[in-house]
Amino acid sequence: MSICAKSKIFVLVGSPGSGKGSFSEFCIKNFGWSQLSTGNLCRKHVSNNTEIGKHIDFVLKSGKLVSDNIIFDMVREWLIEQINLGKSILLDGFPRNLVQAEALNSLLNEEAFRNICLFVVKFVVSDDIVIDRLCGRLVCKNKNCQAIYSSAKGSLSRPKNDMICDKCLKELEVRADDNIETIKERLKVYHEHEASLLDFYTKKEKNIIELDASMPIKNIFCSFEEAINLMGLDS
Ligand code: ADP
Ligand code: ZN
Numbered sequence: 001m002s003i004c005a006k007s008k009i010f011v012l013v014g015s016p017g018s019g020k021g022s023f024s025e026f027c028i029k030n031f032g033w034s035q036l037s038t039g040n041l042c043r044k045h046v047s048n049n050t051e052i053g054k055h056i057d058f059v060l061k062s063g064k065l066v067s068d069n070i071i072f073d074m075v076r077e078w079l080i081e082q083i084n085l086g087k088s089i090l091l092d093g094f095p096r097n098l099v100q101a102e103a104l105n106s107l108l109n110e111e112a113f114r115n116i117c118l119f120v121v122k123f124v125v126s127d128d129i130v131i132d133r134l135c136g137r138l139v140c141k142n143k144n145c146q147a148i149y150s151s152a153k154g155s156l157s158r159p160k161n162d163m164i165c166d167k168c169l170k171e172l173e174v175r176a177d178d179n180i181e182t183i184k185e186r187l188k189v190y191h192e193h194e195a196s197l198l199d200f201y202t203k204k205e206k207n208i209i210e211l212d213a214s215m216p217i218k219n220i221f222c223s224f225e226e227a228i229n230l231m232g233l234d235s
Helices: 020-031 038-047 052-063 068-085 099-108 125-135 179-205 217-230
Strands: 005-014 034-037 089-092 118-125 137-140 146-150 208-210
Touching: 005 020, 005 179, 020 034, 020 089, 020 118, 020 146, 020 217, 034 038, 034 068, 038 052, 038 068, 038 089, 052 068, 052 179, 068 089, 068 099, 099 179, 118 179, 125 137, 146 179, 179 208, 208 217
Parallel strands: 005 089, 005 118, 034 089, 118 208
Antiparallel strands: 137 146
């Protein structure tokens, strides 16, 4: 018997490069869940040169956070569209600070979201490992795909063909913010907010699933499956 028969939202908390995106790809493929990556949405706006895109391009390149209002409007619109589909949801990259966590909390208290259970998944990994990973990361140029690969020799995530996406056959690229200077800024911003974010959810007595994110993605996924089975959750 499941302890939570309601729809589930998994808030993924982890530094840049901790594997939240790859983990989401796994859950989509294996469980059919939905993912909202606020980073992917932001990059789509930039690529489509929308009004929002023009406004946030520079922020993304600097590694700082986009304003809470812009992000929250995107999330709210997406969640309202998704909620009736009844699928479990992965929030990848949101909330990223206390203000966003509080805004999400208020939204989930609204009538339309009455049937939601929230869980937090924490990705634990050192900065040294993620810096290495991000320096070798490749992503699909197609903004409707944005699949993630690694250029590291021997990595299981290398594309089958050099610089070509296995999924949509478009070209791969290095993300504009995956340079050492911006990576360090993104890590700094992440560490500024991590404790208050986790504290918020601990005080709300939300279940926090901790994963060793230094492991290969398949192991991380197995640990997650074990954790949700132990908690009596259905996938
Ligand atoms: P990473 O976690 O690897 O740094 P993301 O793809 O999650 O990358 O985010 C890339 C950028 O998009 C962030 O550096 C930030 O500028 C912006 N962004 C994404 N999500 C948020 C958010 N919840 N709040 C503010 N800015 C965000
Ligand atoms: Zn692709």
